[in-house]
Amino acid sequence: MLDILNKINAFLWGAPSLILLFGTGIFLTIILKGLQFKKLGYAFKLAFTKDKEDADAEGDVSNFKALMTSLAGMIGNGNIAGVATGITLGGPGAIFWMWIAGLLGMATKYAEALLAQVYRVKNEKGEYSSGPMYYIERGLGKNWKPLGAAFAIFAAIAALGTGNGVQSNTIADVMSNSFHVPGWITGILLVILTGLIIFGGIKRISNVAGFFVPIMAILYIGGSLIIIFLNIDQIIPAFGLIFEHAFTPVSAAGGFVGVTVSQxxxxxxxxxxxxNEAGLGTVALIAGNAKTSHPVKQGLVAMTGTFIVTIIVCTMTGLVLIFTGFWDPSGGLLSGVTHDASLDGGALTSAAFASTLGVVGEYIVSLSVIFFGFSTIFGWYVYGSKCFEYLFGLKYISIYGVLYLAATYLGAVLDLKLMWAVADMTNALMIIPNLIGILLLYKVIKRETENFFANPIEKRQRAA
Known part of the structure; x- marks a missing residue:
């Protein structure tokens, strides 16, 4: 079964899906005239300051809290383990292509959040519900409902795996290795804490995210900046490696097998x-809850999350690995320090931090993994529950909550190779209906954007 799923995932995450994701980002960048570059400063202003126009707007949470909830789901162990894997398999040049994916993904994230606001609905509790399933059904018509339902099914399953089980499994490993806490105890603690948060509704989840996300970002970025400062003389050579090997191969040396440009x-x-999850449609599942006077504003706020995650956090991880030489068992091109070639993922990043900061560095990564993983758990609950609500109605949402807590515990105590494979598959399958919806609704995205920037507030009219 695992072999079959791995073969399916190799196809789903192969060239066709990457071309679709990349192509959508390029297309949106063109029709929006590079909005993610020209309006980035304004987007950050909207995200981190209060806007008087939004004070009386309809919604459940502020732009800032919607962004923090989205970041809670995005900033996860992929930013620690994923980047380490990417750079060890793709060389320093992989970071450059992460940047490209992030910059193009900002346009996709903008489109997802904008459509979420345009086509959001109120549920029986008076809270807003949004997501790709709503803009597919309401934007394209009832005949497209099966496509929206397909997204909801894939996302609800992915939340149990990607956003929950595999995160609790990673947390349990760290708690065991760094703090000698048994997995079953970690599982019970996670179930209790997660239950207290998720059964408090979207407002409690967003409040916790608003508290957790800044702390974990400061912790991890702060540790990264210390290492970067201690290696300040290596910044230019490091960026030189990134740009050089984005377009030229890395030769095999020592324990490094070499990397082609295509890799x-x-x-x-x-x-x-x-x-950054651009293209998965996850940001659209929370963006509709934001209080904003125009859909474009939430689109701009949402795209800052992609910038933060990919351009800032992933770059920090990549630079630390290059500075310390831990991307290459032979010591890398800037360092003569060798390390255990068996290390990979989060363990490799932890070792890189520890090589400069000692045990403090190891604990920074360990605590970051715990914070990142936990925030991802309750962030993805929002995504999964919204999809379950769409499929079965709000009155059955407690059933999903119980399933979610069960997955939290099982993730902490079981081997999750099969769950990883299923989660990877459903993640890939989420992309297809979401991007179909976005591409078919591009005229709405374009009109809303042009309307917002062409007219003062009193003359703006909803294009949709």
Missing amino acids: AIQHGVSKGIFS
């Missing part, structure tokens, strides 16, 4: 997408 592109783009 750098493949691993950079795929890990960039894994880190």
Whole structure:
């Protein structure tokens, strides 16, 4: 079964899906005239300051809390383990292609959040519900409902795996290795804490995210900046390696097997997408809850999340691995320090931090993995529950909550190779209906954007 799923995933995450994701980002960048570059400063202003126009807008949470909830789902162990895997398999040049995936993904994230606002609905509790299934059904018509339902099914399953079970499994490993806490105890603690948060509704989840996300970002980025500062003389050579090997192969040396340009592109783009979730449609599942006076505003706020995750957090991880030489068992091109070739993923990043900061560095990564993993668990609950609500109605949502908590515990105590494979498959399958919806609704995205920037607030009219 595992072999079959791995073969399916190799196809789903192969060239066709990467071309679809990459192509959608390029298409949206063109029709939006490079909005993610021209309006980035304004987007950050909207995300981190209060806008008077939004004070009386309809919604459940502020732009900031919607962004933090989205980041809670995005900033995860992919930013630690995923980047380490990407750079060891794709060389320093993979970071450049992560940047490209992130910059193009910003346009996709913008489109997802904008459509979420345009086509959101109110549920029986008076809270907003949104997501690709709503903009597919309401934007394209009832005949497209099966496509929307397909997205909801894939996302609800993916949340149990990618956003929950595999995260609790990673947390349990760290708790066992760093703090000698048995997996079953970690599982019970995670179930209790997760239950207290998710059964409090979207407002409690967003409040916790608003508290957790800044702390974990400061912890991890702070540790990364210390290492970067201690290696300040290596910044230019490090960026030189990144740009050089984005377009030229890395030769085999020592324990490093060598990397082609195509491998750098493949691993950079795929890990960039894994880190920022652009194209998966997850941001649309929370963006509709934001209080905003125009859909374009939430689109702009949402795209800052991709910038933060890929351009900032992933770059920090990549630079630490290059500075310390831990991307290459032979010591890398900037360092003569060798390391255990069996290390990979999060363990490799942890060792890189520890090589400069000692045990403090190891604990920074360990605590980051715990915080990142836990925030991802409750962030993805929002995604999964919204999809379950769409499929079965709000009155059955507690059933999903119980399933989610069960997956949390099982993830902490079981071997999850099969769950990883299923989660990877459903993640890939989420992309297809979502991007079909976005591409078919591109005129709405374009009109809403042009309307917002062409007219003052009193003259803006909804294009949809």
